[in-house]
Amino acid sequence: xxELGQAPFAAPSPAGWPDTAKDxxxxxxxxxxxxxxxxxxxxxxxxxxxxSLAEATIxxxxxxxxxxxxxxxxxxxxxxxxxxxxxxxxxx
Amino acid sequence: xxxxxxxxxLAQLAAAATLAGLPRLSLAAAATDRRLVVVILRGAxxxxxxxxxxxxxxxxTTRGGLALAAPGSAGGLVDLDGFFxxxxxxxxxxxxxxxxxxxxxxxxxxxxxxxxxxxxxxLLENGTTTPHQAGSGWxxxxxxxxxxxxxxxxxxxxxxxxxxxxxxxxxxxxxPSRLPAPDESFLDKVADLYRxxxxxxxxxxxxxxxxxxxxxxxxxxxxxxxGGDRAQLIKTIAGDAGKLLAADDGPRVAVLEAYGxxxxxxxxxxxxxxxxxxxxxxxxxxxxAAGCGPAWGKTVVLTITxxxxxxxxxxxxGSDHGTASAALLLGGAVAGGRVIGTWPGLAADRLYQGxxxxxxxDLRAVAKAVLVGHLGLKPADVETVVFPDSAGTATLPRLLxx
Numbered sequence: 393x394x395e396l397g398q399a400p401f402a403a404p405s406p407a408g409w410p411d412t413a414k415d416x417x418x419x420x421x422x423x424x425x426x427x428x429x430x431x432x433x434x435x436x437x438x439x440x441x442x443x444s445l446a447e448a449t450i451x452x453x454x455x456x457x458x459x460x461x462x463x464x465x466x467x468x469x470x471x472x473x474x475x476x477x478x479x480x481x482x483x484x
Numbered sequence: 485x486x487x488x489x490x491x492x493x494l495a496q497l498a499a500a501a502t503l504a505g506l507p508r509l510s511l512a513a514a515a516t517d518r519r520l521v522v523v524i525l526r527g528a529x530x531x532x533x534x535x536x537x538x539x540x541x542x543x544x545t546t547r548g549g550l551a552l553a554a555p556g557s558a559g560g561l562v563d564l565d566g567f568f569x570x571x572x573x574x575x576x577x578x579x580x581x582x583x584x585x586x587x588x589x590x591x592x593x594x595x596x597x598x599x600x601x602x603x604x605x606x607l608l609e610n611g612t613t614t615p616h617q618a619g620s621g622w623x624x625x626x627x628x629x630x631x632x633x634x635x636x637x638x639x640x641x642x643x644x645x646x647x648x649x650x651x652x653x654x655x656x657x658x659x660p661s662r663l664p665a666p667d668e669s670f671l672d673k674v675a676d677l678y679r680x681x682x683x684x685x686x687x688x689x690x691x692x693x694x695x696x697x698x699x700x701x702x703x704x705x706x707x708x709x710x711g712g713d714r715a716q717l718i719k720t721i722a723g724d725a726g727k728l729l730a731a732d733d734g735p736r737v738a739v740l741e742a743y744g745x746x747x748x749x750x751x752x753x754x755x756x757x758x759x760x761x762x763x764x765x766x767x768x769x770x771x772x773a774a775g776c777g778p779a780w781g782k783t784v785v786l787t788i789t790x791x792x793x794x795x796x797x798x799x800x801x802g803s804d805h806g807t808a809s810a811a812l813l814l815g816g817a818v819a820g821g822r823v824i825g826t827w828p829g830l831a832a833d834r835l836y837q838g839x840x841x842x843x844x845x846d847l848r849a850v851a852k853a854v855l856v857g858h859l860g861l862k863p864a865d866v867e868t869v870v871f872p873d874s875a876g877t878a879t880l881p882r883l884l885x886x
Binding site: 417418419420422423426427430431434435436437438439441442455457458461463464465466467468469470471473474477478479482 | 527528600601605606619643644645647650663665666670671676677678679683684687688691694743745746
């Protein structure tokens with residue numbers, strides 16, 4: 393959590409961490425999240441179905457192109473990394 | 485306690501100790517003195533770019549911008565036998581070829597004839613004729629048939645155990661504490677994902693800009709990021725895997741995985757995306773061989789990939805999903821110095837579905853020959869347990885040294 397920039401109990405104000413897009417879409421924060429997504433995916437079960445996970449998590453809001461790119465990833469773990477990296481997933 | 489159960493207990497303790505990073509305790513000899521390493525190339529290797537058939541009269545016209553220059557020219561391929569050559573990025577493997585420790589089997593494919601990476605890899609690893617037929621891998625089933633095999637025989641190198649090694653037989657896994665970072669192509673794919681989202685697209689563009697700048701001005705902070713010393717780390721992992729295999733009481737069947745083969749865009753020829761991946765593979769194989777040391781003489785390394793790529797270049801300087809590709813066999817136990825396989829030719833009427841290198845051989849036959857000839861498994865067992873429904877595959881010429 394610290395690595396992703398939001399250490400628990402260390403919010404800037406009693407209102408907690410900001411959750412408007414401009415606050416967490418800062419370029420450096422995004423890059424860290426992308427590296428995190430890619431590294432995490434390489435630790436997950438390589439037989440998981442990225443399409444099923446995508447359907448279960450972002451199904452209702454996913455752009456068709458997003459689902460298509462996930463399904464065409466070069467390997468399953470990469471597909472999951474792309475799911476975690478997707479704008480739809482990050483906006484949940 | 486009987487001798488047998490004590491051996492099993494010691495093997496279990498030894499396997500646990502290996503996972504915990506402690507020195508191994510074992511009085512049990514390894515199941516075999518032969519070593520087998522399977523390298524999964526995930527993303528569909530362009531076999532025509534790895535081992536170009538430059539002697540084929542249709543090579544240059546069909547491959548267009550993907551064709552490599554002839555041997556002897558700048559960036560030209562390394563000749564192997566006057567018809568086939570090696571991508572110059574694989575030049576480090578030429579030494580193996582000269583020592584007859586590299587054998588290329590060309591125009592081979594699994595039974596899979598569709599174009600999904602996920603399904604293709606499932607079938608590549610489960611060893612059957614449909615993607616979802618088996619929840620175990622053919623190599624796991626093969627280890628189960630090896631007399632004396634135990635939970636320390638198989639080794640998954642990496643953070644997860646691939647389907648290829650999953651199944652009834654327990655296997656070990658080993659990953660270094662320092663891991664290679666995601667490769668650059670991940671960010672390219674994320675950029676594609678963000679195409680419809682201006683907010684994310686802009687944030688990504690800005691972060692790539694400042695990230696690149698930070699790398700230059702501040703230097704690496706010790707954490708490998710996109711590019712950088714990732715290649716070195718992968719080489720080290722391969723070398724360490726070799727050392728594990730070399731140990732008297734170490735694993736005997738290991739799996740490594742390599743990525744970066746899905747070159748739909750900007751594939752390049754002697755330089756570029758694919759050349760970079762090939763260079764990394766060559767360096768890893770060299771490191772693996774060095775790590776194996778004296779055990780290299782009893783080692784076979786086999787590279788496998790889910791399918792090949794289209795013969796012609798696409799509209800983005802790359803290639804799309806194809807069918808047949810090439811498999812590499814390396815090792816002191818390999819009867820190398822040859823490129824084998826029935827070459828179908830690249831004329832338009834010889835291509836599979838008018839677009840791909842036609843498969844004239846079955847990749848399972850290559851694996852079968854190694855399991856039988858190198859690990860000593862019984863052919864009947866291999867055809868029923870390891871590769872069910874594979875009895876029809878044509879036999880290959882001899883792959884291994886006597």
